[in-house]
Amino acid sequence: MNNHESEVNLQLRPCSTETVSLEISQDTLKSLQEVAQMRDMSLSALLKFYVGQGLRQDLARMFGDRIIEKTAQVFSRHIDSEEEISTIIQEIKGEIMPKNR
Known part of the structure; x- marks a missing residue:
């Protein structure tokens, strides 16, 4: 294995933060x-989590x-x-059980 394959170079962009x-x-x-x-976390890490x-x-x-709203719009056409x-929308949301047809 050459050196290029064994190197992992992660370049994470730091996000801007605000207190x-x-x-x-x-x-x-x-x-x-x-x-x-x-x-075993800092309070700050737990709050961010x-x-x-x-x-x-x-x-x-x-x-x-x-997605549900768009689906309803397509159905209405x-x-x-x-x-x-x-x-149908209630069934998709899992609010009712499907009827056997």
Whole structure:
């Protein structure tokens, strides 16, 4: 193996950051510190983890909502029954069980 194959050169662009200040109850802060210690993380790393996790979930939900909305728009151009469209969308969302046809 030559030297070029064994070298791994990761070039990560540093993201610009901004400091944010927020008020947290002392009880919540104490709990966060305990969890951070249990996970062997800094408090800052734990907060970033929680924010990132929540953000990814919300972004995924928003993306799914946009897909469902676009799907409903396409159905409305091809299906005349609003009730049928609603039923299909509810089934896609998992809100109702599909009917055996």
